[in-house]
Amino acid sequence: MTATLTRPIWTTEYELEIVDKLISQYAPHVPVKQETRPIETQEELDNFCRFRIRGAAHDLFIVQVCAKAINQIATNDPELQLFLSRQLGDDGAHAQHTRLRVEALSGHDPIDEIQQQVKKHWEFMGDLPIRDWFGFLAFELHYELHIVASLILNKRLTKINDPNSASFAVEKIIPDEAFHRLGVVREWQCKYDKASPQQKAEFAVKLIEADEEGQRCRNSYLKSHWEITHRALGYEHEAEGIEVIYDAWRREVLAYLLDISVSQLPKLVSVSEVN
Numbered sequence: 001m002t003a004t005l006t007r008p009i010w011t012t013e014y015e016l017e018i019v020d021k022l023i024s025q026y027a028p029h030v031p032v033k034q035e036t037r038p039i040e041t042q043e044e045l046d047n048f049c050r051f052r053i054r055g056a057a058h059d060l061f062i063v064q065v066c067a068k069a070i071n072q073i074a075t076n077d078p079e080l081q082l083f084l085s086r087q088l089g090d091d092g093a094h095a096q097h098t099r100l101r102v103e104a105l106s107g108h109d110p111i112d113e114i115q116q117q118v119k120k121h122w123e124f125m126g127d128l129p130i131r132d133w134f135g136f137l138a139f140e141l142h143y144e145l146h147i148v149a150s151l152i153l154n155k156r157l158t159k160i161n162d163p164n165s166a167s168f169a170v171e172k173i174i175p176d177e178a179f180h181r182l183g184v185v186r187e188w189q190c191k192y193d194k195a196s197p198q199q200k201a202e203f204a205v206k207l208i209e210a211d212e213e214g215q216r217c218r219n220s221y222l223k224s225h226w227e228i229t230h231r232a233l234g235y236e237h238e239a240e241g242i243e244v245i246y247d248a249w250r251r252e253v254l255a256y257l258l259d260i261s262v263s264q265l266p267k268l269v270s271v272s273e274v275n
């Protein structure tokens with residue numbers, strides 16, 4: 001893998017351009033937007049709360065990893081410490097809002113269920129997120145960047161919506177997450193771009209190795225998470241193509257970071273592979 005390309009700057013517009021291309025290539029049946037309606041039945045409410053509890057757990061897991069990483073990964077790196085402190089605060093606020101929204105909708109505080117789900121993230125991710133800088137970056141890629149195409153696909157297919165959650169997402173979550181993704185890309189580029197050709201080759205091998213480990217760790221979680229998400233948002237049978245789009249998007253992210261073309265990447269673990 002040799003560096004051959006000059007990358008455009010990573011922006012949310014650039015992300016959208018790639019994701020739109022992948023959706024029209026692999027899931028052309030997906031509309032640009034659907035009509036949405038609010039939750040109507042108890043079953044829909046239960047499905048929605050279950051889905052949001054998992055969302056809160058995703059964010060609280062990030063908080064727990066960032067707290068450890070500030071101490072263990074970013075030890076002598078104040079730039080990274082400051083970025084992680086922002087990410088920790090933002091994702092903590094997302095988790096807290098989601099917790100309170102589930103409480104308002106269901107009448108009970110879901111904090112214990114959220115923490116149980118967070119424990120599962122620690123179980124399947126193991127020590128990868130805080131093992132070393134590459135493991136930590138793989139964690140950031142999996143929890144912030146690799147999910148982007150599937151989130152955009154969800155947004156396009158959503159039929160059932162909670163207006164309060166939707167407006168919080170527009171005002172707070174979406175801009176925060178864009179900041180996090182850009183920060184992760186910058187963190188990698190700061191070190192990778194300064195490396196010698198030989199170091200770059202070593203960096204590439206280590207990043208792919210850690211990212212592949214992260215993918216294997218997350219495959220069964222993603223499978224069940226997508227089922228729960230699609231049921232809650234009302235489009236159980238219309239998300240065909242999500243695995244292919246997820247895999248293709250992940251390749252785009254990794255190729256961009258390594259400054260190579262997608263075709264120069266080795267074959268990678270697919271999200272559809274069963275462990």
Ligand SMILES: [Fe+2]
Nearest residue numbers: 059090091094
């Ligand atoms: Fe978040």
Ligand SMILES: [Fe+2]
Nearest residue numbers: 091144177180
């Ligand atoms: Fe985030």
